[in-house]
Every structure is written in C-alpha cells, then in structure tokens.
Amino acid sequence: MAPTTSRRTFLQVTAAGTTLAVAPAVLPRLPALSGEPPAGQVNPARSTPGKQTKVLSACEMCTVRCPIVVRVRDGEVVRIEGNPKEKATHGAICARGNAGISLLRDPDRVRTPLIRVGERGEGKFRQASWEEAYRFIAERLTQVKQRYGPQALAMARRPSATDPFLVTFGKAFGTPNLFTHESTCPMARNVALEVSYGTAGVAIDYGKLDYLVSFGRNHFETIAVPQAQGLVGALGRGAQLVYVDPRHTPTAAAATTWLQIRPGTDLALVLAMLHVLIAEGLYDHDFVQRYTHGFAELAEAVKECTPDWAAKQTGIPAAKIREVAGAFGLARPRAVADFGWYTAGYANEFQLRRAIIALNALAGNLEVPGGTFLIKGMKKYAAELGSWKKPKFPKASAPRVDGAGVPGRFPLAPAKDGLIQALPDAIITGQPYPVRAFIASRFDPLAAVPDQARMIEAFGRLDLLVSIDVYVSDTGAYADVVLPECTYLERTDPVFDVSGLVPKIRYRQQAVPPQGEARPGWRIYKELAEATGIGEYFGYRDIDEVIAAQLAPLGVSPQQLAASGQWAPPGFAPLYLRGKDPTAAVKLPTASGKIELASEELAGLGIEPVPRYRPPAQRPPDRFRLVQGKCAVHTNSATANVPWLHELRPDNELWIHPTPAARLGIRDGDRVVVRAGGHQQHGKAKVTDGISEDTVFAYHGWGRLSPGLTRVRGRGISGNALLPATTDPVTGSLIMRETFVEVVKS
C-alpha cells in the first residue's frame, strides 16, 4: 500500500484475524456547536474504578505460570495483570494471560459432574452429584483393581501445580502408570540434557547473551514471557539472533539472520558449526579441558562434517555456515545455541540436541552471564519444601506398561513422564498387561497425541474413562464421567518451585469462588481417594494445611507468601557459579562429573556416544512433510475454545508454498483436503512463501471433536488425526515431523 496524500483515502490494514473497520471516504466539516466540552468523565465500563482487592497469584493459561495480580470487585475478576514487581516480566503477561477472564466466564465450561448417557464421543451426559460421580468412579476402580491389579489404572496430565495430588492418588492406588504430555513435546531435549549434564535443569540467560542460534525455538510465537522479554531486550542491545526454520515465523521476522533450512537437517548444520569451531580453534580450550568429557571423540566425529558437506544436506550455503559458526565462536562465552523446547520432531532429534549442547560447551558458556546455567533450585540453595504427612506408598505392582525407564525397553525415557502414545496399544492388546481404567486430568490426549483413531479405539475398550477438566474436551466427550475442575482463578494451589538464577517459589491464590459446582484438584483427589478407600494418603483438611506444611522448613509464613505471591531467599543475588572465577568448580551429576560430549552410558546402550548425522526420512514425490506448531494466542489444544482467543484466531490454515499450490490448482483461501494413513482432514489453504516447498504447516489445536467445545468443534485441521504415533527408540519421544501427506483441492 503506497502512502497517500489525500484525506479521502483511508488506510487499509489487515489484522491477524479480522480486517479492522476502515471507513469510506467522507469528511464532512460540520459547524461546531458552542459550549464547553465536559470535564473528564469516568467510563463506567472501565475496570479501574471502584473498591477492589488485589490477589497475588500465578497464571495458568500455559505452563510457564507467570506471576499475576488479579483484581477483584464484588466477587468478580475485573482484570488480570502481570505482577509489576517481577523483574523477569516487568508486569507483562501475554494475550493468553490477559484472556483468563474469558476462560473464567466461558459458558462452555463444565459446571457440574457429568455421567455419560450416550455412546462414547456423542457428548451426551446427565448431571450428577459429586457423591454419585465419586461413587461411580470408585466402584469401577475397585472392580478393575480386583480383576486386573492396580497397574490397570493409568492417569495422565499436563504438568501443573495439581500434580502432587494426582501423583499421590496414583501411587497410593499402586499403579506405576502415571503419564504427562512430555513425550509429545520436550522429551528428546530433556533426555539429551539428562545424558549430557546429568540434569534437565539447565536454562539460558537470554537477557544477557550476545549471540543466539535458535533451531526452531520460536520464541516470539511460542511465548514464555520471561524468555521472550529477555531476548527482545538482548536484541535491543545489539545481540544477534540466527534463527533456523523452514517456516517464516515472527521469530524469523525479528531475527538478524533467518536460515530457511531443509526440514530435518539441522543436525548437519550443527555438526558443521562444531567442525568449524574446532578446525579454526574458535572454542574455549580451557573450558573444554576442565568441564567436558569426550572432546577427542567429538572432534573425530565431526572431522568430515565440513560446511560444504552440510550445505548439500541443509541447502544453506557453505559460506553462510562458516560465517555463523565464526561469529558464534567469536561471541563466546555469551554465545548460546538454544536447546529448543518442542522437540518431538525428527528421528535425529536426540542427537541434534546433544550436538547443540556440544556447541554450548565449545563456547564455554556454562555458568557465566549471558550463557547457560544450572537452575539454582530451592532444595539445594534454600530449603526443600515440606509436604503433608502421608503413609509410605505401596510398591508399584508392575513395571511401567510403556517401558519408560525400564531396562531393555526405554531406559532413558523419564519414568515420571511415561510415553502417553504407548497407552492405546497397551489398552487394545492387553500387552504387556491389561490397562482398563484411565483418568485424564486437564489433558486431552485425543487432541494432543498422534494417531487419534487408535486412541479412540482404545477408549472404547476401557471399563472406566474419567476426564477432570474445565471443558468437556475431546477426551471428555468419550468419558464415562467428567468432573468439573475449577479454573486457576478459582482455586489455591500448592507452592511450586520456579527457580532460575535465584531459588524461588510461587503459588496460585484463589481470587473468586468457583462457578457452579466446580472444585479444585486438591479436593477432587482427596474426596476421590476417600471414596476409593485410600483416603489416609490425603490427611490434610484443606489447601492451607498443605501450604503450611510446604512452607514449614523455610520459615516463611503463609501470610508473607500471600502478600507477594512469590518468595526468594532475601538478598540472594543471581548466581553464576563461574561468574567471578572462570575456573570455579562446577560438579555435574554425570558419571564423569563433566558435560558428556561423548557418553559411555549411551555406548553401553548401543547408542552413538557422540552425535553423527542421520538424514530425515525421504519425501515421496507429490507428498508434503506435515509440520505443526504453536501460534502466539493459543496454548496447544487447551485454549482454542476460549472466546477472546478464539476471536483472535478462530481457525488454523494449511500453509503451502505458491509453487506446489499452483501445480495443484490451489489458491489462497481455497478449501483443501489433507490425507495420510487412511485419514483425512479438511481445511483452508494459506498460500505463502513463508514455508518450504516440500512442507505444509498447520497450527496445532484445531479439528476438534467434542460437542462441548462449541466454537472450535469441526473447525480446521487436526494434525494428530493424520499422524501415526511413531516413537523414538532412544528417548521415547514422539516423532511428529517425519510423516508425508497428500494435499488436494476440495
């Protein structure tokens, strides 16, 4: 649009979801009336005036849990703001955090317990009392336990502050089969960190770095506010961001350099960067000697990985690879390669993350400002949080059904997380043993986990399926019982650890009474345990008692915590172990006590001890690689139905490059069908050169099934209805970017 010089021309600008109202060109000049304009008036709709209380709390629109101030008037939430005292966010919260009120008020929320009366998936329920719902669940659980053993119960959740109650219930019941969603998201990265550093608790000092290479970690769209704000600040200071992604994201737009890499070849780029750093001596020799193990093997492994070789794999010119590697080496130690977050992508993902860790090691950036750091947790640097008193748990009745953490199966996969994608097979085949009951807690496996059809089939075989959620989710629509949990604004949660460079705790404080009959997790699990005969593990009276027990070792009173919403040891300055002395001792919990560039643990398991290249799966002609990702205004599948956020982005689209689109006769906005593995999804095409020619992309969270999600049901494309549930044999992570789909105009 060219600038204009006439008032008759009105500006036309396109908003993300809608077109802003732009008026036709009429500019009458009416005679002005006489009279004084009135004095400043107070807009009665404004949330500011009136007597309000402020409740210090923590957000839960995503898992980052930013500190918030909830303003309440007459028992209603009038505003949610970021806590201005938090230095990592300066009072900022994202669009999702600001939309908490919209979730709270959503008429689609489930407000009473529901018991299914229709077929699974129909979404037909009758209202029930809590007592009846508990009795129903407890009877079925008892039957399952008697017939098949306690291991026949599986429970899954997205990690949250409610975890202690769910985990206590599962362990008290005697099942080892507790799942999180981690294998759909960061598991490959976390296992790589565990193997290399001995802990997944390693983070990046975004605000102070000078050079960041991000391999698809899309900071400005997959937003963690403290990280995004830190990185914007660094870029404002002149830091460089090299962003590697086949897709043009908001992060690509903000980057100093965007490298549109061939999908799945990032490992070749990293190996070539390691090659350049080593060949040109652009690494921290002293750091490598003092703090790493297996450098010689790594150097040998990347000897042949020249930029010219990598250029053939990645499509990035060799000169560019040399330039980026050189600049990274010169910026050390404030040069960081991002570990990533959503890493359930390619079959080579684990070795990619290991190679990225090696880049950081060569930069010598561990425990210096602007580098990487070990999280300074409460337990080690302040005091371990207490817990309410409970009897000793019974020994789990069997090894995990999915083999997570089990020798000979998935020894490296974290047993605390499990492999949720393995659950349908166990339910359907009864192997290695039967699973007959499943409780999903604010987690929607039908939306979140690939091979949706198999999951639906598995749900059909269960004796009991329970969904504990704020909505009748897709999983909820198949459930026997739906229990209405209150939103984060209606409940107090246990204290949780949010340590970074400083040990720190935060908690979530109830701001308003629950709507309908919704109850908090701490109460649901306690009451369900009492109905199931394991109530002795929930000996607390209420959440206040739980928090008092947690705080007891700290010498912090609940009142102190309530007044600030968070707590850190007074006077504890951000701690960099090598901040003053670059030779200071940093003991890592690995076999060598150092960063394991080469890992004997891996070698012992028959896995490459150092990263070596493995190309991504080959694309058949006329097929496209399907890639999913997040948009800035939604949290995976959790918020698609939240009214305000739905209004900002009501649908997803299939991104397709103009060249293949033209070949297929697809124009921007056309309806398309996407097919894979006998499944199909219908959606709308977005023709854009912001995606590689060989790839199609869709935001995750649409194509929903539940009649309870009135706004998003049947809208857009569900990637997980198309993808198979392929598991990485090393980490247990899902592999979600090695599937090829057919696209046709509908």
Added chain:
Amino acid sequence: MSTATVAPVRHRYALVVDTTRCIGCEACSVACRAENNVPEGHWRSRIVAYPLGKSGQTRPVKWACMHCADAPCVTVCPTKATYQRPDGIVVIDADRCVGCKYCVFACPYGARYVDEERGIPDKCDLCHERIDAGLQPACVQTCVGRAISLADLADPNDEAAARINSGEAKPLHPELGTKPSVYYVMGR
C-alpha cells in the same frame, strides 16, 4: 473558550510504539479489551500486518486511535461528545453522543467501532483513568516486548518524549494532516 487556554498544560501525552521490539503477540489487544470491557466482536486496539514499502513484507504494528491534535473526529462531532482533553487525549463523552457515527466515518485511521448495544462509537482513550491514577495504560503495562511507552511531551526529562523530539519516533501517515500523537519507531 477551551479549558486548555485557562489551565497551564501540565501534561501532553503521546504513545511511542517501538516496532523493533514488537513481537506481534497481541497481549496489548487483549489487555485493552479486558481493561475497557470492549464487547466481543470489537477491539479498540489490534496488531496489524503493516506493509513495509512495496516489498510485500509486513511488520506487526499496534493500531488504535492516534489521538490526533487535528482530529477529524473532533471536528465532525455535532455535539462535542468527542473532544480533546488539554493533555492531548481524544475522548468520547457517551452522555453527549447522539450516535450519528460521523466520527466513525471521519477517522482516516479506521480506529473507531460502533458499540451496537450502547448505540455509540468507541475507541482507545489511552486508559486516561489509569493515567490519572498514576498507572500506565493497559497496553503499555502488559507489553511482552516492552515496545509501548507512554510519553509526556510536557516533561523535558521524559525518555519516550525524547524519542519523539529527536525524530526517532514518527507518526504513521503524517500526510493525512491530522497530527497524530502515536509515534512509531520503525527501525531497520
């Protein structure tokens, strides 16, 4: 006679939007709706994909009322319901508004919508009650990239105002001649 000539101008507010720090996350859009109870289906402020020249490239830009010093909406209002406060904020007095919608059509920036329920136009008022109470506008406070700043041009020490005075921050489409009070840093 307007109040501005009687009382000394103690504040002259403007907004500086540093688009080089904007990540386009729409936190400001939603904070604005929550703060001002903007009805569903409408927004006082949105992020738009603003075209950079003719290259086809765009940049996320916060788009709302520009609080023009020479505001067509003020000129066309037959009842003076829309007026400019001495501090520069263009506001609407709902009690005086007769719902003629001239202002909606007059605004070249398309910054107004009609609240069907109340039958009157609405737009950004810079959260002036918040400013009067010593708070930042909702969009400023919530901004993830810290890209939005409230400037006071009457304050010689105001850092955001300095970015306006130095010419670093400029209005969008000054050729429309309305003298906007929202200034943008477009950077590289």
